[in-house]
Amino acid sequence: MSAATLTGRSRLDGRIALVTGAARGIGEAVARTLARLGAEVAATDLRAATLTELADPVGARGRPAGGERSGRVHAYPMDVTDRTAVDATVARVERELGPVDILVNVAGVLRTAPAAELTDEDWARTFAVNTTGVFHTTRAVVGAMALRGGGSIVTVASNAAGIPRTHMAAYAASKAASVMFTKCVGLEYAGSGVRCNAVCPGSTDTPMQRALWTDPDAPRRVLDGDLASYRTGIPLGRIADPQDIADSVAFLCSDQARHITMQDLYVDGGATLR
Template sequence: MAGRRALVTGAGQGIGAAVARTLAAQGAHVAATDRRAGGIEALASEHTPSAEHAEGAAEGAGAITPYAMDVTDAAAVHDVVEAVTVRHGPLDILVNVAGILRPGPAAELSDADWGDTFAVNATGVFHTARAVAPGMAARGRGSIVTVGSNAAGVPRTQLGAYAASKAAAAMYTKCLGLELARSGVRCNVVAPGSTDTAMQRALWRDPDALTRVLDGDPAVYRTGIPLGRIAEPSDIADAVLFLVSDLARHITMQELYVDGGATLR
């Protein structure tokens, strides 16, 4: 990763923050984006770039630079990508992590819940990929990873909008990968299962919630996690690191499930 330039969305917390830290630890210069500035500014303070690295002129130790950005705003995405490119150089890596969760019965979701979920989880991926992919294709290299969800491939109760939006983002990423393959740009999906993040914990409303996640819950048609542990954000970040690295140079249009075997794939 030394000297490579990456943009990570949803980097203010959880999986996005773990991805940004992991890439920077391996030497990448990461543009960490999030709608709220607080999390990415704190993250950036952990990896302060040298003056030379800040201008994109040096390789070596990684760095993180914060950029406030709302992925639902196409113009804002375009402006941030342009600013990152001017300041740090062309992007080699894009990792789409930004996401929201609005749980509820599928037939009772409001228009706002459905629309907001797709605006971030699916349209946000479209906005960032559209802004980054042409430059990668022109240079003949690059890697795009979308962090989806195992819910995109297995029905989940109370997650109709979330699962549908993640499925849309995953298929868009694969279609983009097919179109960009001859240009040398790879596009893949990492599909986490239950991961110990603020989003996950918001679903836990009683002391037995974690046990049901690990052991399964027949009442919601859910199998458990065969490995017997919930993922940490770093587990997902390591999968992303593999897919954006040269170790995965012959892998594109794939969906890697990182869920401890929960979907029995």
């Protein structure tokens, strides 16, 4: 197969993508990347003002090498925990942009505490966004995808879904649940051509990650590991950039991954030693 053919299979021209948690961090990188690959992207988040800034024509920020057409990012404020709002937003996106071909679940929150000190609100909020939000958005699009004979759903979870982490019980449990939910949907809808996969990032340079850094040595402990918290370091010796995660998501959304479903791709520099 020629390089040109492979490049063509990575393109998303004419496809409609809905990305949650798109106002910053990994979600923003995913929205911009899918648009640069030609998709029309419905970027959703609670941060309406930031979404508006994001929703500039991507072409104005530079075209990909080779001059391929870029799509645009469109702002759709939405709360993934609100089922009615999710259904209404999906209906609006399909009315204004077209049928959703790609769903990327990125919206997430992190509440840290020893397991016995987590509050009921910590637990409920974490699962409401990280797990129930994935359920709401997936349910809203997968039936129509199946009727049209195909689609791609990617849930951005965490490598904490596959390895215990101290002080992260709610987050890890919610991400593990969202991964298994995504795989189950993938099994149920494989016969209709809908592919469902998860991307599990490790430490990534985002506002969520930086909020965990309480002293100047924190980034070094992430790289080298921390025996006190039973945490290995990162064998590749670097903290991920959001673009590293976005590129993995884009691959799974594209025809290059047309025979991949029900997988969880760990993008963590080897941190979980998988």
